[in-house]
Structures are given as structure tokens and as C-alpha cells.
Amino acid sequence: MSDSEEFSLNMAKKMDSTDYLSHFKERFFTPTDTIYLNGNSLGLLSKDAATTLLRVLDEWKNLGVQGWTNEDNPWFYHAEKLGAKAASLVGAKPEEVVATGTTTINLHSLVSTFYQPTEEKNKILADELNFPTDIYALQSQVKLKNLDPNKHLKLVKSEDGKFLDEAKIKRMISKDVALVILPSVLFRSGQLLDIEGITENAHKKDVLIGWDCSHSVGVVPHQFDEWGIDFAFWCSYKYLNAGPGSSAFIYVNEKHFDKDAALTGWFGYIKEKQFEMNLHFEQSRGAGGWQISSPAILGSAALEGALELILRAGIENIREKSLKMTSYLIYLVDNLLTDEPYNFKLGTPRLPNQRGGHIALEHEEAMAIHEELMEYNVIHDFRPPNFLRFTPSPLSNSYEDVWKLVNTLRKIIDESG
Numbered sequence: 001m002s003d004s005e006e007f008s009l010n011m012a013k014k015m016d017s018t019d020y021l022s023h024f025k026e027r028f029f030t031p032t033d034t035i036y037l038n039g040n041s042l043g044l045l046s047k048d049a050a051t052t053l054l055r056v057l058d059e060w061k062n063l064g065v066q067g068w069t070n071e072d073n074p075w076f077y078h079a080e081k082l083g084a085k086a087a088s089l090v091g092a093k094p095e096e097v098v099a100t101g102t103t104t105i106n107l108h109s110l111v112s113t114f115y116q117p118t119e120e121k122n123k124i125l126a127d128e129l130n131f132p133t134d135i136y137a138l139q140s141q142v143k144l145k146n147l148d149p150n151k152h153l154k155l156v157k158s159e160d161g162k163f164l165d166e167a168k169i170k171r172m173i174s175k176d177v178a179l180v181i182l183p184s185v186l187f188r189s190g191q192l193l194d195i196e197g198i199t200e201n202a203h204k205k206d207v208l209i210g211w212d213c214s215h216s217v218g219v220v221p222h223q224f225d226e227w228g229i230d231f232a233f234w235c236s237y238k239y240l241n242a243g244p245g246s247s248a249f250i251y252v253n254e255k256h257f258d259k260d261a262a263l264t265g266w267f268g269y270i271k272e273k274q275f276e277m278n279l280h281f282e283q284s285r286g287a288g289g290w291q292i293s294s295p296a297i298l299g300s301a302a303l304e305g306a307l308e309l310i311l312r313a314g315i316e317n318i319r320e321k322s323l324k325m326t327s328y329l330i331y332l333v334d335n336l337l338t339d340e341p342y343n344f345k346l347g348t349p350r351l352p353n354q355r356g357g358h359i360a361l362e363h364e365e366a367m368a369i370h371e372e373l374m375e376y377n378v379i380h381d382f383r384p385p386n387f388l389r390f391t392p393s394p395l396s397n398s399y400e401d402v403w404k405l406v407n408t409l410r411k412i413i414d415e416s417g
């Protein structure tokens, strides 16, 4: 695409040859003949995830109902065990995390608990760039408290439709706010918010704060305990590679273990006594207390292997490679795709500490380019109005994939002229 060595395929291959995480790529099943850059939407199946999924199927096949109590791997404790495994990814204690429910359901459950409007403090603060399901859920949560979403759900506005101004978020955490709900990473632009700083600001004003970390857990390390966030929830089908619709997670800071979950169910019961089948609910005093139903054993079976793979690679190493890959992509875009006739514009913050795992490119003809890219089997996604999103996943992608993406984008524009 360019004669210069620094932009050559050779250079990408050299970077792969010195990448100590490169061997993880062979653990993944990449759809045949594709360049898969869509881990921000659905991570790929790994051999490790397939192994635990098949093992659980075998357990079901061979043990039937006794799978719940089988000695090696009792399903009864799956949710807590997976929570404990994921805890180190987010800087939490094992009992502060549980694999349960789905993202939106977990949001409902946590907000039902933590949003307790009073005369003085009765608003929820969110933002207009969050993934819509969060906003729909918050609107209904406000209505459930017999309040008006138009008045009691405040949304931080974005100046440019891409980014949020953190100073503005902090200013909007006013005394009448009871709860703040924000995404760690914005789903379109990939902006990573300063979770620590915003949390600190909220707490100074005596406001609780919860984070939707669907776009960061598995690719960005977090320190939830150190930062003192109140609660968080996230999915496992993006950067955790656990499969479509796989079990989501809840984090509850241990300082809130004495709170009663608002939406209760029998799997939130103290584990040792759950099968006494009392009608008086006794909540498990950990994140597990926010479980409602039987854990989705099949829906979390792949998660076990997927998490093990991430832990083996190390979340700090994953972040380091993710930033190297997105920086490389930005470098190629800056040099090869911004001028006429290419006209792509970076839609993601340049500063590494403000980036999640994906890169957004803006283009006037984004929709048409998206369709062309799919013809070339470059798997990515399009988000209106004009964003193309690409994720070089640290474990399943190579620098060569990034190079091929840029090469294909140039080809598409060259051929359209």
C-alpha cells in the first residue's frame, strides 16, 4: 500500500514476531477466510472455552440432576466460582463478584437496590452516549419510583456526539443526584472515562455510583475496590469471549453487603441454607445475594475456559498489547487514510489512557464502506450515523490483521474512484 518500510506488511509481520502474546491467536477459532475485528461486539470462541463448554455438556449427559452437586465441579457454586475467577480482572475480592443474569437485568437489579430517592436527592445522572438499553432501563426504574424520567433522569450531553467532557459530568453531579450510572467505555467512540476520578467526585457529594463495564472488562484492567466504586455490571460476550448471550456479571463493593437486594430470588439465599426452603428470605451477604434465579450453567460454561485463557495471558499484558495495536492502527490511519481521497477521521481519543479496546473511524460514506468491507470479509461493525468500529483483540488478532484492514480500506476507496 506504500513503499515505505514503516507502513509495509513486513513491518506488521516483524511486530508479530516479537509479540509474546502472539501464540494465543492459535487458541481461537477465527471464521474461515476472515479478518475478524469485532471482539467489541462478540469475542471469538477459543479452544479453552469450547473445552469447558463440552465438559459441562458431558456433565449434563452423564450426571443429570446430580451435576448440581457433583464433587469435581458442582454447578451449585458455578456463579460464585466464576465471579471469584473474574475478580482479579477488576481489582475486587472474590466474594464481591458473581456471574449472573444478563447485563440489562443486572442493571435493573442493582439500580432497584441503590436508587432510593429522597426529598432532597432523587435524580439519576446518566449520559446521552450510553448504550440505549441502559437508558431504557433507567427510565423504567425512575417510573417504578413514581417519578418522571423527563425530570428525574438527567443525561449529560455530548458536544460532538462522540465524547463526554469529564469536567461536565462532575459538574452535573449535583446535590439532588441520588445515583450516577455511566459506561466505562463509550460504545461508539471507545472513549474510556476516568472511573476513579468521577467516582471520587460523586462520593465527595455523597452520591452513589455504578458503572457499566461491558466495553472494558477483559481488555482494560480495573481497580474497583481501590477506587471505591459502589457497584458495576458487565457482559461476558465481548472482551471476555464467553459466547453470545453468555452470563453477565455483578460487582458489589463489600461496604454494601449489608444492603438488601431489591429484586430477590432463591439463588440470592445464604448458600448453606438455600435448600431448607424457608419462606423467610435470608440474603447471602456478598455479590451472590443479588442473584435471582438458577445460574445459567450452559450459558456460563464457556466462560470458565474463556476466563482461564485471559488470566493466563494476564490482563496487564492484554492491555499493553491492546494499546500497541490500537496505536499502530491510529498511526496507519494518520499516515495512509486521512488525506484525499481517503478522508477517514479518527473517532476515538488519541490519548492511550482515554481509549478502550476499539477504534472508531468516521467517514461520510461509512455505510457504503461498511458493506464493501464485509464483501472483503473484514468483520467489523457500523454504528450510525457514520462510525466504523474495529477491535484488534489482543489474544485473537495480529498486527498483520491491522495492516490488512488498512490496506483493504485504501483499496475500497481507490477502487471507488
Ligand SMILES: Cc1ncc(COP(=O)(O)O)c(C=O)c1O
Pocket (backbone or CB within 6 Å): 102, 103, 104, 105, 131, 133, 134, 183, 187, 212, 214, 215, 235, 248
Ligand atoms: C454498554 C452496553 N451495555 C449493555 C449492552 C447490552 O445489554 P444486554 O447484554 O442486556 O443485551 C451492550 C451491548 O452491546 C452494551 O454495549
